[in-house]
Amino acid sequence: MQFLIIPFLLIVVFLLLFVILIFLVLSFDIFLELPYVATEHKKIETIIKLAAIKKGETAIDLGSGDGRLLLAAAQKGAIAVGYEVNPFLIAITLIHAKLKGLSENISVYKQNLWNADLKTADVIFVYGRQKNMERFENYVFRNSNKKTRVVVNTNPFPGKKPHKEENGIFLYLT
Numbered sequence: 001m002q003f004l005i006i007p008f009l010l011i012v013v014f015l016l017l018f019v020i021l022i023f024l025v026l027s028f029d030i031f032l033e034l035p036y037v038a039t040e041h042k043k044i045e046t047i048i049k050l051a052a053i054k055k056g057e058t059a060i061d062l063g064s065g066d067g068r069l070l071l072a073a074a075q076k077g078a079i080a081v082g083y084e085v086n087p088f089l090i091a092i093t094l095i096h097a098k099l100k101g102l103s104e105n106i107s108v109y110k111q112n113l114w115n116a117d118l119k120t121a122d123v124i125f126v127y128g129r130q131k132n133m134e135r136f137e138n139y140v141f142r143n144s145n146k147k148t149r150v151v152v153n154t155n156p157f158p159g160k161k162p163h164k165e166e167n168g169i170f171l172y173l174t
């Protein structure tokens with residue numbers, strides 16, 4: 001019986017750490033105008049398809065969360081750049097990137113996304129609440145300086161017609 005105590009304690013400690021991590025991640029975001037909601041895994045495929053990333057292109061995620069879109073873009077050969085304010089989500093992103101051998105292709109700026117430099121972007125990912133979308137639309141169309149594909153999850157831009165739409169994902173060309 002005694003030999004079961006150590007594995008049991010390890011599992012309890014692991015679960016506690018996991019709960020603490022989730023709490024830290026979520027509590028950080030509670031006060032943000034744009035809180036953390038991860039893109040559903042089933043939508044990532046459509047997002048990457050509409051983004052049509054070519055090797056060497058730059059993909060920027062405005063509010064990159066746990067980095068799942070950065071990882072998917074980097075797997076297609078993109079230089080993937082995130083802007084994220086939550087340090088716990090940045091840490092998760094960088095750990096994932098390391099584990100998947102994609103560290104060289106992924107970077108995350110701990111910086112306000114409303115100051116993101118979009119000039120080099122070939123692709124921009126946007127996932128915001130409905131009330132954020134007009135600001136996102138203005139920011140993206142004013143600050144990206146070439147033909148950029150903008151892939152928007154769930155809530156479309158209010159003032160622009162999408163070039164394509166599939167499964168609640170909207171593609172715009174700037």
Ligand SMILES: C[S@@+](CC[C@H](N)C(=O)[O-])C[C@H]1O[C@@H](n2cnc3c(N)ncnc32)[C@H](O)[C@@H]1O
Pocket residue numbers: 029032033034035036037038039061062063064065066067068069083084085086089111112113114125127128
């Ligand atoms: C809706 S989530 C999207 C996460 C990720 N892009 C995805 O699709 O799974 C928005 C993210 O933006 C981050 N965020 C909110 N306000 C921000 C700001 N001003 N600057 C940078 N990141 C911000 C949040 O911490 C959160 O991770």
